[in-house]
Amino acid sequence: MTARIDPRSLTRELLRYNTINPPGMERACARHLGGLLESAGFAVKYHEFAESRTSLVAEIGGDDDRPPICFTGHIDVVPLGAAPWSHDAFAGETEGDKLYGRGSTDMKSGIAALVAAAIELAPQLAKGPGLVVVITAGEEVGCEGARFLADHKLLPRAGAIVVAEPTANYPYIGHKGLAWFEIETTGVTAHGSMPEVGDNAILKMAKVIGDLEHFEFPVHSHAVMGKPTMNVGTIHGGLNTNSVPDRAKITVDTRTVPGIDHVHLCHSIEALLAPRGAHVRKIVDTAPLYTEPSNEWVQQVFETCTPLLDGRPTPKTITFSTDGADLKRGFGGPPAVILGPGEPTLAHQTDEWCSMTRIEQSVDLFKTLMLRWK
Missing domain, CATH: 3.30.70.360 (Alpha-Beta Plaits)
Known part of the structure; x- marks a missing residue:
């Protein structure tokens, strides 16, 4: 295996990029992530739907028999709001288990966890069906980045999608349309x-x-x-x-x-x-996102998450919308779950934070799901 990236440190690195949308300006953050993935052996492509509004698609491995699994997240964040923050919104300050910052929960911690898992497993992923990492710009205002990728047929194959939005590591099988x-x-x-x-x-x-x-x-x-x-x-x-x-x-x-x-x-x-x-x-x-809970891969995700929860997950959908609907359309309709370390109730709030323990748990969850995709 390659050297392990600390997902907590990577979350802090991502928080330092001011990607508040509007205006977004995600290019520098996308290029930083692309560089990390490229160094681990991924083939990386960048796509912009407007000046400096950069999404990336990174691929490793692949075979003709089975399409790769996709992990995805967005790097834009919402404005800070009028209320003063007690922690610097872009410094990644910590207090106990809490990592503070705009985007810590929604959803740069999820991106850090999936990228850390992908880089650690890169040598193994290169030999099987593989992995597609999609990092999008412009999710917070109409899912512009994901829609651009789907509309312009810039997505490769994928057999399943994990959207690393904030769910406190509980797997949700969809969300309402918007x-x-x-x-x-x-x-x-x-x-x-x-x-x-x-x-x-x-x-x-x-x-x-x-x-x-x-x-x-x-x-x-x-x-x-x-x-x-x-x-x-x-x-x-x-x-x-x-x-x-x-x-x-x-x-x-x-x-x-x-x-x-x-x-x-x-x-x-x-x-x-x-x-x-x-x-x-x-x-x-934005269309609804839904996968039948009886789907074999969804049940596998439920099984993987069970040790971290109070019991086996039951079918639930999340309240907010995600890039998942557009990406599912662009990939031709594979099953999808929403699963990430952030705290869903803290998204868009003043003094937003994420549990560092959950970030570490997400890396292990994501690695398991990547390895079980064979």
């Missing part, structure tokens, strides 16, 4: 003292929101994921208090389950709101 909509109403401005002369766009929007409260999804529930949801997330409108507003706008977050087509969903919302004269535009579109 469709965001921007809805706009228009009117005619007038003096606030003469509202009858104008046409109030905000009052129209109030009726739109009332209509959305009664919207019914075409699929009411899923056996594992539960019910689809809709949330009005933002509202903007009006020029000033003493004018009739001629424009109002909301954004709507829907989370969908298998069986709901997002194009059809958009048409259904448009039909519902047509009497209000509202304009509907889909602004983010």
Whole structure:
């Protein structure tokens, strides 16, 4: 085996790269990871969907009989927020078992664990079906990097996918889809003292929101994921208090389950709101990710994770969306699980941290899954 990389130290290295999205600027971080993988014998390719928005695809091994297994993660992170941090967000400071920093949980610790496992096993992986490592840019805003790789057919083969997002090392078999909509109403401005002369766009929007409260999804529930949801997330409108507003706008977050087509969903919302004269535009579109829990490889993942958990995992899906849906499409539909060391409840929070013990556990989990893929 090659020399072992300390995944905790690698997490700290990755945290020092400011990859807050927007703007992202993931190139330097991607190149650093690519260099490590290339030194271990991986063939590395870089792909940019925009200037400095760099994803990488690294491959080792491979044969004609069985496609390789894929491990993946994203290197962009969300903004710090308004609240002050008690730890430097980019220094990788530690306190006890906690490693602090923006992206420590979501998800640079997961990337560090999968890269450390891949490099340690590189000589063995070179002789079998092999491994594909996909590190993406732009996940936090619409999965742009993964979608670019899938749309432009830049992905090789893969027989299974491990998405190393934060799950506290519990294997999840998917997540709901994500469709965001921007809805706009228009009117005619007038003096606030003469509202009858104008046409109030905000009052129209109030009726739109009332209509959305009664919207019914075409699929009411899923056996594992539960019910689809809709949330009005933002509202903007009006020029000033003493004018009739001629424009109002909301954004709507829907989370969908298998069986709901997002194009059809958009048409259904448009039909519902047509009497209000509202304009509907889909602004983010990520499909659901789901693998049947009876899948043989999923059961193998459950078995591998059992010693670290209170018992054998039961089929569950995670609340957030991931690159996994686009990558699964790009790879032709292999089974996928979401499994990583980060704490899911700490993602995007002030003073985000990850357990260093879980990072080490993830390396062992990932190594086992890589070696069992034969």
